[in-house]
Amino acid sequence: MIREVKLTGSTWNETPWKFEAGTMNIADTIAFGTAIDYVEKIGFDAIAEHSRELVLETMRLLGEIPGVRIYGPPAEERGGIVAFTLDDVHAHDVATVLDHEGVAVRAGHHCAMPLHTKLGVAATTRASFYVYNLLSDVTALAEGVRKAKHLFRR
Amino acid sequence: MSLDDFYRQTILDHYQNPRNWGTLENPDITANDANPLCGDEIRVDLKIKDDRVEAVRFSGKGCSISRAAASMLSEAVEGKTLDEVKQINRDDVLDMLGIELGPVRLKCALLALKTLKVGVYGVQQHWPGEEDDE
Numbered sequence: 001m002i003r004e005v006k007l008t009g010s011t012w013n014e015t016p017w018k019f020e021a022g023t024m025n026i027a028d029t030i031a032f033g034t035a036i037d038y039v040e041k042i043g044f045d046a047i048a049e050h051s052r053e054l055v056l057e058t059m060r061l062l063g064e065i066p067g068v069r070i071y072g073p074p075a076e077e078r079g080g081i082v083a084f085t086l087d088d089v090h091a092h093d094v095a096t097v098l099d100h101e102g103v104a105v106r107a108g109h110h111c112a113m114p115l116h117t118k119l120g121v122a123a124t125t126r127a128s129f130y131v132y133n134l135l136s137d138v139t140a141l142a143e144g145v146r147k148a149k150h151l152f153r154r
Numbered sequence: 155m156s157l158d159d160f161y162r163q164t165i166l167d168h169y170q171n172p173r174n175w176g177t178l179e180n181p182d183i184t185a186n187d188a189n190p191l192c193g194d195e196i197r198v199d200l201k202i203k204d205d206r207v208e209a210v211r212f213s214g215k216g217c218s219i220s221r222a223a224a225s226m227l228s229e230a231v232e233g234k235t236l237d238e239v240k241q242i243n244r245d246d247v248l249d250m251l252g253i254e255l256g257p258v259r260l261k262c263a264l265l266a267l268k269t270l271k272v273g274v275y276g277v278q279q280h281w282p283g284e285e286d287d288e
Contacts, residue, residue: 089218090192090216092259096160108191113190116193122192122194122215123192123193151161152166
């Protein structure tokens with residue numbers, strides 16, 4: 001923001017005001033505070049415990065499906081994510097089937113292409129959990145993966 | 155679009171039994187391309203006789219849509235002149251597949267055609283929509 005404007009030139013305000021013209025993003029700042037309150041009210045331990053429960057169940061159910069390979073450390077050492085492959089079915093095909101079953105996952109390299117190259121897989125399908133996920137979501141995921149396996153049987 | 159409509163029988167058939175799948179010895183034209191987002195890789199080999207496609211082979215790895223599209227395309231180009239092959243466009247491929255595709259899967263569907271064009275023109279093509287970035 002400026003301090004003075006003349007026909008022959010201008011002078012700028014001191015930082016930080018120089019870079020903070022107009023109305024501050026007040027609404028988002030307040031919303032951010034509310035989001036932090038929400039997470040702290042649930043509690044980080046509770047979030048971690050809930051995620052672990054869902055991840056354990058996911059690894060148990062997916063592990064029962066022949067052809068599923070899960071990547072990464074044991075459940076106790078993970079955050080709320082599980083990346084996997086299903087036989088030679090492409091991750092985007094798995095994701096499309098899951099999408100039709102109402103299960104939203106991410107498919108691809110997950111911004112870690114060198115890792116996928118090292119693992120020797122074209123792409124992986126990845127389920128992510130948070131506080132609003134339920135065990136029934138895990139069941140739906142496993143059923144969807146079975147459906148994909150059936151659809152793409154060769 | 156339901157799952158059965160999307161993965162309709164012809165697409166699954168071409169995925170499970172891709173036509174003209176493999177490579178040719180001493181091809182007259184060969185081209186490689188990849189879809190870095192998916193990790194799909196595809197190669198096309200062409201044997202040309204009297205300016206016509208005598209044999210075509212696709213190979214590589216990819217999802218059902220990219221493999222089915224390559225298989226369908228291979229049937230379409232057999233016996234065609236190079237000029238006729240150059241006339242094949244994205245709408246032809248989408249008609250062969252016969253399904254509606256979002257932007258991500260569209261790239262799967264068109265990878266084989268893009269690779270084929272790289273071969274017959276000997277130049278790098280653009281993804282749909284990329285023309286605007288230049």
